[in-house]
Amino acid sequence: MIKLFATDLDGTLLKSGNTIKNKDIEAIHSLSKTEIDFAIATGRLDRDILEICKEIRKNAHRVSQNGAFVLSDSHDFIHQRTFDLEMSYKLHEHITSYSHLVCISTKDEIYISKRTEELKAMENFLYFPLIEGIDFIDKYGTEINPSKYMLLGENKQLVSIEEEIKNLFGISIESYISDPNCLDIVPKGVSKADGLKRLAKHLHIKPSEIAVIGDAYNDIPMFEMTPNSFCMSSAPIEVQAKAKHIVDDVYEAIEQITSLVSN
Known part of the structure; x- marks a missing residue:
């Protein structure tokens, strides 16, 4: 059972010029109908995630800077890591x-x-x-x-x-x-996968109950963390090879996972 959906930003949810497809926004909102939680996992700063949340009108659990910072959708600090x-x-x-x-x-x-x-x-x-x-x-x-x-x-x-x-x-x-x-x-130890695992522990779910989508090399650790992995068709071939499913858009991945939950 999938309980959390996590998306990358640049090249995945965010298209050229920081645009987001309406179909992707609608699909993200549809997650709540099947009681699937929503997260954003990105190399960007946490403040950027908050701006995206305003744009899509949806709160999200937040894994920023490749997992250096992890916060819940209610702004609870779950983890932070900087260089000594x-x-x-x-x-x-x-x-x-x-x-x-x-x-x-x-x-x-x-x-x-x-x-x-x-x-x-x-x-x-x-x-x-x-x-x-x-x-x-x-x-x-x-x-x-x-x-x-x-x-x-x-x-x-x-x-x-x-x-x-x-x-x-x-x-x-x-x-x-x-x-x-x-x-x-x-x-050392910072990755989107590590950040999502810490979030999963906070939410009392298993990593295998998370579905993820991304398009870059820094997304590979989270592809390897769960069997429910989706990669954008625009990604490098080496990155695509690490994911279970290849899709053109975020909404396609959400449609696949919500149909599984509904059935």
């Missing part, structure tokens, strides 16, 4: 040594190394402005507690950098190519 002070120093110094654009996330903000024309264009589709300036290593442990580091660039270069970072810091970090041009680095 020593690892924050090491990652900051290493990651900023690359020529690539750097983004550093905390619970509530995203700091960027440089507001390029590319980032300005991207910012137009974000719900909140980016903050330029990452020269705050002296504020680590007091004002700034990093939860995610991101490098932006060409995919081949990011794949190579990911291997290098894994070799250096693998026992302390998890890394995901969350987008072809974005490498995410989060604390």
Whole structure:
């Protein structure tokens, strides 16, 4: 029996320009008819999820920053994880040594190394402005507690950098190519699957009672967590191979799971 449906945002529920299909919104609202709970699991900040909830007029359990933060739909804090002070120093110094654009996330903000024309264009589709300036290593442990580091660039270069970072810091970090041009680095053990498992424990359900949908490499852990996994047909072939079902839209996945519950 499926008791919770969790969706990724970018490339899944969110289409180009942060648009959401009406059919997807209607399907999300239909979940309550079969007593299936709703969650959003994303690499974005929690505040972005709250904006989506306003747009679709539906509260959601929230797994943000790839599982670094987990909150219930009634805003109960279930889990949070940031880098410890020593690892924050090491990652900051290493990651900023690359020529690539750097983004550093905390619970509530995203700091960027440089507001390029590319980032300005991207910012137009974000719900909140980016903050330029990452020269705050002296504020680590007091004002700034990093939860995610991101490098932006060409995919081949990011794949190579990911291997290098894994070799250096693998026992302390998890890394995901969350987008072809974005490498995410989060604390060890942080994943959408881990976040959803913590949420499941809070809701007194089993991971196998969760259905999930996504489209990127950072969605693979949650695909592997449950037999009820859906992948967008627009996803890379390697990502599709990890899911049980392939669909074109979120509403198709919801229709499949609600029909099973109804029968």
